[in-house]
Amino acid sequence: MHITRAVEYGIIGMLYLAGHDRGKVVMIDEISRKEDIPKSFLGKIFQSLTRAGLVNSNRGAGGGFYMARDSDQINILDIIEAVEGKIALQRCLDAATGCSNSDSCALCLLLHDIQETVKQTLANTTLADLAQKHADMKSHKHPQRPLTESVRLPDIRTE
Amino acid sequence: MHITRAVEYGIIGMLYLAGHDRGKVVMIDEISRKEDIPKSFLGKIFQSLTRAGLVNSNRGAGGGFYMARDSDQINILDIIEAVEGKIALQRCLDAATGCSNSDSCALCLLLHDIQETVKQTLANTTLADLAQKHADMKSHKHPQRPLTESVRLPDIRTE
């Protein structure tokens, strides 16, 4: 139960982009140096972000990446799923694998509930939200409020 | 971001125990067969559960495991932490490793919030709750309500 480096790097990379003018083209090398992330690894991650349409890229000399939408139109779940595909806390919640017992397994139901709240929270947090908080924190203003609010659980599996 | 097999097996094993009379001594071999879990692996997992005080064990002929407390006095977070230690969604949230930026990283804050709600949900679900739902589901009664309720986020990091 751990967030992967790839996801973390992806979010931090996007935060870096969001901290600059929209449309500003930034090279992998710059993000890599400024955020201390292995360059080739970050390159791979940005390929995924590009394929997912969260950023655009220019190739060739003077090339680099820039945001495809405004940062308040991108949420954190978007980024995570771009980097590592759909979130699945367990086999039964993974469309690809699945589990034959999932219809009669209370644990599966519990994990499903938890997964949905996590996804809701991630989906409700925009990159702009996170970038704003990030900037605040770097300027030594201590945060007073939690970043997220409580999320209503969806009423799942009620036919 | 995945629940490990060890944790899943641990919970299912405890569910099995909870489905029998309190004090009933059950062998690893029985749980292993009935729940289709590799025997030696399950043995290891139950060692952890025993060390954590969730179950007691009798050694020697006629030995086995039995619940150390009533199932409504054990929650799912207890089981998870018994099997794999404290939950940590990231380095910065892991007391052992940590991250030097955690004071000025909005992502850390977001992950912290999420982790807390997950832990709250797990802590609010007792083994008895899960066992009840499990039994219901196995007898073909379709569940009407989600297992968990929404959890208030704690107001973290407000000095």
Place this chain on the structure above:
DNA sequence: CTGAATAGGACGAAAAATGTCCGGTTTAAG
């Protein structure tokens, strides 16, 4: 043309997850 930069895929090392095995200890029962 040349050098800079991403795209894509193959590859490799390290870590974690998932088990297995075996010798040791405890205990019930004959």
Place this chain on the structure above:
DNA sequence: CTTAAACCGGACATTTTTCGTCCTATTCAG
């Protein structure tokens, strides 16, 4: 007392996932 059953504990083996690297191709500015 002996034996067989069962857990204990640690070492070990296998597989999968994570965390990258590297190389070639492609694209583009100057």
